[in-house]
Amino acid sequence: MNMKSDHFLKMTRRNWLQRIQKLTILTLGACFSPAFVFAKKEDADKVIQKITRGAKIQEGKITLTIPPLVENGNLVVLKVSVDSPMTANDYVKTIHVIAEGNPLPNIFTVYLTPRSGTANITTRVRLADSQRVWAIAQMSNGSFWQGSAETLVTLSACTEMV
Amino acid sequence: MSKTSRTSITMPSSAKKGAIIEIRAIAQHDMESGFRYTESGKLIPRDIIRTFTCSYNDIEVFKADFYPGIGANPLIIFTIIASDSGVLEFKWLGDDGYEAVNQALITVS
Numbered sequence A: 001m002n003m004k005s006d007h008f009l010k011m012t013r014r015n016w017l018q019r020i021q022k023l024t025i026l027t028l029g030a031c032f033s034p035a036f037v038f039a040k041k042e043d044a045d046k047v048i049q050k051i052t053r054g055a056k057i058q059e060g061k062i063t064l065t066i067p068p069l070v071e072n073g074n075l076v077v078l079k080v081s082v083d084s085p086m087t088a089n090d091y092v093k094t095i096h097v098i099a100e101g102n103p104l105p106n107i108f109t110v111y112l113t114p115r116s117g118t119a120n121i122t123t124r125v126r127l128a129d130s131q132r133v134w135a136i137a138q139m140s141n142g143s144f145w146q147g148s149a150e151t152l153v154t155l156s157a158c159t160e161m162v
Numbered sequence B: 001m002s003k004t005s006r007t008s009i010t011m012p013s014s015a016k017k018g019a020i021i022e023i024r025a026i027a028q029h030d031m032e033s034g035f036r037y038t039e040s041g042k043l044i045p046r047d048i049i050r051t052f053t054c055s056y057n058d059i060e061v062f063k064a065d066f067y068p069g070i071g072a073n074p075l076i077i078f079t080i081i082a083s084d085s086g087v088l089e090f091k092w093l094g095d096d097g098y099e100a101v102n103q104a105l106i107t108v109s
Helices: A002-031 A040-051
Strands: A057-058 A062-065 A069-072 A075-083 A092-099 A105-110 A120-125 A133-140 A142-157 B007-010 B021-026 B049-056 B059-066 B075-081 B087-093 B099-108
Touching: A040 A092, A040 A133, A062 A120, A062 A133, A069 A133, A075 A092, A075 A133, A075 A142, A105 A120, B007 B087, B007 B099, B021 B049, B021 B087, B021 B099, B049 B075, B059 B075
Parallel strands: A057 A142, A069 A142
Antiparallel strands: A062 A075, A075 A120, A092 A105, A092 A133, A105 B059, A120 B075, A133 A142, B007 B021, B021 B075, B049 B059, B049 B087, B087 B099
16 A cells, blocks of 8 residues: 555656656747747837837838848948838838847937938947847838848947946 | 037039939947946946938938947938039037037039
8 A cells, every 4th residue: 555655656746747847848949939039029119119109010111231140249230221212292201220139229210301312321330139120111101111130249249348 | 518529421522413412421439338337347328429410501301310229430321312502511419518510512513
């Protein structure tokens, strides 16, 4: 009788351990699944929410160019262009660039007019980490469009001592 | 206390009417992000250029807001339609009373 109950206990213990193991693998798997990896970081999300005020963002129209591999995150050449005729009735009003892995996600905002001719902006930015960078453009009709680019940063900006 | 620094504009001095010209504007500035520490562990205060504006014959045609995510010596390249001859004025405004102004002339034929 004693032997039997001991055996029973051991069995349940083993069962539990196996179950916990399976559960851990499941949760770990969920963490690494694409849905979680590509989700925007919370801060960046908040910034985007502030820009759009909850309006719907459509995918497309924007080309964001950054080198896929960056050695030094302190100076990264970033080019953003928006597909728009730039006429008085149809032009790009603003372009926001947001880096989800930076301590402050905002990088810059530009305000354009029909007199800009094109919506092409080039500048040099800092990237704190390997991350996805987003560009959000508001057209003259109020619609929002977004585009993104991913990059790998080997030496991060803003960590070095002075 | 007002500060200023060297700035440089690269753009064509003449253009055909209606042509799209490219302007490169750079300002000498450290763009201290406010996220860095000294070796003794003290936070270095933020000191950046906040806005950049371009006026074409006194009409604002381009504006940009900068954040600490912009690299040192901020360079910005943008385009403008050459509508008529005149003056383009570029203005950078930043923390601690920083102000820099640069001008360029354009002849439109």
